[in-house]
Amino acid sequence: MSSTSLHxxxxxxxIQLELSGEPxxxxxxxxxxxxxISGSVFTLNFIVSTTDLKISGSSPAENPKTSDSGKKYINxxxxxxxxxxxxxxxxxSGKLQTAVVRAGCxxxxxxxxxxxxxxxxxxxxxxxxxxxxxxxxxxxGMLPAR
Numbered sequence: 001m002s003s004t005s006l007h008x009x010x011x012x013x014x015i016q017l018e019l020s021g022e023p024x025x026x027x028x029x030x031x032x033x034x035x036x037i038s039g040s041v042f043t044l045n046f047i048v049s050t051t052d053l054k055i056s057g058s059s060p061a062e063n064p065k066t067s068d069s070g071k072k073y074i075n076x077x078x079x080x081x082x083x084x085x086x087x088x089x090x091x092x093s094g095k096l097q098t099a100v101v102r103a104g105c106x107x108x109x110x111x112x113x114x115x116x117x118x119x120x121x122x123x124x125x126x127x128x129x130x131x132x133x134x135x136x137x138x139x140x141g142m143l144p145a146r
Contacts, residue, residue, distance in 0.1 A: 008105035010078035010085060014058040017085060019101060021052035026103075026115055027143075028133060031122035033065070037075060037084045041127050044103040044117065053086065053099045060085055068142055119143065 006019040023046040034043040061079035064072060067089060074096070075087040086101045103112060117136045120126070124140040132138055 006111050007107050008085075008101075009057075009107055010081050010083035010105065012078060012081035012083075014080055015060055015078050015083075015085060016056045017101070017105065018054040018056070019046065019048060019052060020054075021049060023048050024098065025119050025143075026117045027100075028117045028120045028136070029122055030120065030124075030126040030130075032125065033075075034122075037077075037087075038102070038104070041130070044112075046101040046103055048099050048101055050088070050096050050099050053101065055085075069145075 008017045008019070009015060025047045027045045027047055028042050029045060030042045034045075035041055037043070058078070058080070060076035063075045063077065065075075067073040069089075071089045072094075073087060073089050075084060077084045083105065084102050085105050086099045088096045088099050090096055103115075106112065117133050119137045119139065120133055121139045121143055122141060123132065123138050126132075
């Protein structure tokens with residue numbers, strides 16, 4: 001990713017996001033939660049520092065749950081149009097640790113050209129007709145803790 005910011009929004013454009021800096025990873029996720037949230041069989045996500053993500057416009061709605069690891073995870077979406085925008089695990093104080101930005105919310109999908117996923121997670125749940133991304137690290141479940 002270049003030093004240029006990436007811009008995105010929800011479907012109704014009431015929430016905008018700006019992403020600066022380099023992602024920690026670009027990940028394909030095949031988990032059941034991502035399927036349900038996206039309405040597809042996987043999601044493409046930019047895993048970024050929360051300091052690199054700016055939200056403007058309406059405040060996103062929150063959908064909290066407990067992740068496989070037992071941590072609280074919150075998905076953020078537009079309460080008006082339902083577009084999923086980002087999510088992430090939160091610490092004991094309720095602060096988002098790292099943001100998982102849904103790549104489909106970027107306004108200019110040209111920014112995704114050449115942005116091959118570096119990792120695939122929940123590959124045990126990947127559809128058998130979807131091939132692994134060549135060169136991407138493969139994990140049957142969640143990424144190992146850093």
